Amino acid sequence: MIGASSIRKEGRAKVLGTACYTDDMDLPGALHGATVRSRCARGVLQGISYGPGIPWEEFVIVTAADIPGVNRVASVVDDQPFLVGLGEPISHPEQPVLLLAHPDRHLLERARQAVRLEVAELPPVLDLEASLELAQVIYGSDNLLKQIRIAKGDPEPVWAGTTVIAGEYRTGAQEQLYLEPNAMLAEVDGAGQVTVWGSLQCPYYVHGALKQLFGLDDRQVRVVAMEMGGGFGGKEDYPSLSAGHAALLAHKSGRPVRLIYDREEDMAATTKRHPSRTRIRCGFDGAGLLQALEVDFVLDGGAFTTLSPVVLSRGAIHAGGVYRCPNVRIHARAVATNTPPPGAFRGFGAPQSLFAIERHLDVCAARLGLDPVELRRRNFLRPGDTMATGQGVREDLDLAGLMDRALAELDYHGKRAAFARASPDDPVQRGVGFSVFMHGCGFTGSGEAHMASVAGVEGLADGTISVLAASTEMGQGKNTVFAQIVAEALALPLEMVEVAPVDTHRVPNSGPTVASRSTMMVGRILEDAASGLKQALVQQGFLRLPYTPGEFAAAVRRAREALGAIRCYGQFHANPRSAWDDVHYRGDAYPDYSWACYATAVAVDTVTYEVAVEDFVAVQEVGRVVNPVMAAGQIQGGVAQGIGWGLWEEVTMKQGRMANNQMTNYLIPTSADLPPIRTFFLEQPSAGGPGGAKGIGELPMDGPAPALLNAVQGALRATLGTLRLDEVPMTPDRLLERCEEASHG
């Protein structure tokens, strides 16, 4: 089972077009809902007025005054209101102020435009530089949402004896652009039970948020995760807000409500990847060994805390990359701005800091007169080394082997030599580049221990098995993977295992579908639960070993007759050898890491400054691969997003609002823009995951951007020398600027 490329269970419905996404669900008698937003980056709400020409008496209107419980979205820090009340601060221009509902969605939109807000405006802080400068204090006393320091050894005395090379790197926001915009349906019944159906990654996050919003207990709130048309983190925390909105309208109107965002609203108002600025200083000794590393990592956290502390944490821990260094200082800050809060996006801070270190390594190599391959080879982490937090590199890690494999698959050296022989007069200049990186699997440190996730298996009346977990399916194939894991644990065919619909009335809290944790963490719990079920059936005499699938089914039926429902749950158990100090950021940051090297060949057209990606090789070591075809699909999709982020995806902000919030102006790659992405897996089983599996969902986001910019530099070195390629996306416009800088400077 594990290692088999089983066809996805939910695949058939998708190719038939019968898979039911949130907006496909009929909800008889439902009203349409809409959100009126602040339109002003910073100020105080003084009044709301309702324009002429709209039959306002037909509308359901919800303001902050209508909130029964707490007007704060349950999150890491509860600083974000569901709605802005009169006299209360407005902190970003897409902030929800009030909600409208009406049966006619055309009239609803007209009404939304007719609401007038009176705001006493204040000067906004619109980017991270302005926030750091503290010209305006918009959050706390110092605009800081979170600060983390990581220390190992002491770089200070070491700098003097090294070649010091500094650099500054920037990454822009990125829009997840799941094909299905955020969508939520809600109903409140006569007994006051709140039910929401939505496109959401974390049903128990939404559950907790609704309990707090309405002052209800566990059984009075029901969250059902529908088929999701993509998430990538963009539906991790935002749905708590939109579910609350839909539920508030349902509560006030007594009718079901559909709150379906269109693309413009989704792009403008929902979470994105955090923009970043990273300053790095590297000190290399005479042998080209990294002796001192200092990183200053800053994220633009937008108006509210949301997930910034966690994104910052991951970014900070990954900032040192895959290199051994005895003396490290990492100073990480997330700062507030008057922009819509960013949130989770595949990679979650690591793409930002890894972009910086991997681009910087190439810059250092050039400065030191070393081949970037050789500089890395000398400095790779080896088994027995410690990372920046002091975590030991326990596995049989072979980064050099990983790198050599990727370079061989790309024919990196052959291409580099061939491109070097090409004419400098050719308008198209080609180059190769690569990056080497890691991604910590699962939650940082004690995150999993705090969550204490629970997942289970249940024997059904027909003798088959149902998997009970709150993980949501967003295309990554978790339904199939879970079924494979449980089927393998019970020695059953895949057809005998189904995954239960994700409904908080039915499945336990196995944690959010984030952090590349589902296979590794939840899968492991399910493995335990399945084994537990088998043991219980044997111990209580219903089942004898060995058994055939038919005998197992019969045993389940017998047990149900005798005992009623039969379920077995497992719970996460922290590895007792694993220690993490959350205050000093020392210890085992992650239970395990996946490792990768990505290599690419590009063609730069010096007529138009367009970069074409001609070949892309992705080699990774992710423990045991549960489903090879699906795993390859995850890597290919993540690489595509990484390429988009590296070259084309720019979020243009004007006065704190996304100005290019249409798909015609925010450009993700089409099929015509990408080469075949070639993926290779090296397998080295990990103790932590089911059957030795680790996480892979986010890993592919970390590598493409620095590999691409390294390749662009390679392509243009002969004709233009060293270019300042320190920012993503490196759009044609930006590349032109950098090329002109190099020719004039």
Added chain:
Amino acid sequence: MAEPIQLTLTVNGAERTLTVHPFARLLDVLREQLGLTGTKEGCGEGECGACSVLLDGRVVNSCLVPAAQAQGAAVVTVEGLARDGELSPVQSAFLTHNAAQCGFCTPGMLVAATDLLSRCAHPGEPEVRAGLAGNLCRCTGYVKIVDAVREAAGPGGEAR
């Protein structure tokens, strides 16, 4: 306010007559009046292709087609690709290649692929990529989609 019109058209082989606003979007007519929710709205701008249907044998973005212009037309949606519960070659290939991840782009992608293969029996990789460039996918990176379409084309194409 416009007078509603009687719209007669064939949808997935069956003749339908509906009363519609002449400027209503074909996408909404399909999803809301005919209950054919397989076709999706991803952008409302004609950029993403999630709303792709065949209109008189050609792939179009149904979010950009006013209902009046579908008068007397033959429309095929994703629901019309399988015959008597049997998947079309493209649908089958998508399944075996795992070309559908979240599946939201899949209906439009299948329609566009069906259109492509009806005009080009054995497309090579560049032809497939060009033919599907109007259908955005955020999950797959397109690799498995291209593989699936080429397999569905059957023997006679270039070997992979």
Added chain:
Amino acid sequence: MRGYLPDYDLRRPGSLAEALELLAREPGVWTPLAGGTDLMVLYNAGRLQATRLLDLSALAELRGIREEPAGLSFGALTSFTELRECEAVHRQFPNLVRSARATGALAIQNRGTLGGNISNASPAADTPPSLLAYGAELELVSSAGRRWLPYAAFHLGYKRLDLAPGELLARIRVPWPQGRGFHFFRKVGTRQAQAIAKVCLAGYGRIEAGALAEFRIGLGSLAPVPARARSVEAVLAGARLGALPIAAAQAALAADISPIDDIRASAHYRSVVARNVLGQMLRELDKLPG
């Protein structure tokens, strides 16, 4: 979806005469609708100000590609797909094929029309530069009669057309290229499909005795309207292959363009790349045997 459907009315005349009669009777009221690939995008965004739409899609008189003595004549409702599938276009007007192929993606090409593309008057449209390079002419009809005018004279200013109330664009004719021709088209977008042009350049030249007997260059996204690069053309008039004044031509380009900063690109990028693409075209032309 932000359009307010009750505001909109759509009339679908069955004949050109009927359409023109309505336009004559109610001038300035009706906005022609062809394939909808521009107007419906505005409608979806809640920004379509024209609320009375005259659906031309049933007008057979506006369809069809005809080979005439003077040139190839396209009905205004010719779709980009029809254009791409026309053998005469491939044979004689390769720039038009490239323009059509560069427009959006297949689903847009199946619906978008030449007439709609021209009349929408976006300076970033992909086909107008090729039409300018080929010296296209337009036939405008009204209930009062018909007139022909050079396409180069049609755009009076940003989104202002030489189109009287009551007039409809009926046909577009491109004269047959004579003798030995050179065709060049390049659109620069941010991605390979579904991209609005940041720079677009189309060139057509007739070569006689090793020199340029005529040369027309159409530009997109570089001015408020699709425009001819007349200063550049003047520099190149009569120039000899193998000795084209490329640098002078590139320098003259500045007089023909007024690029802007917008959401897609900076004015500087447009200037530099337009110059580069012009250079690319001229170097290609210059290398042809005399």
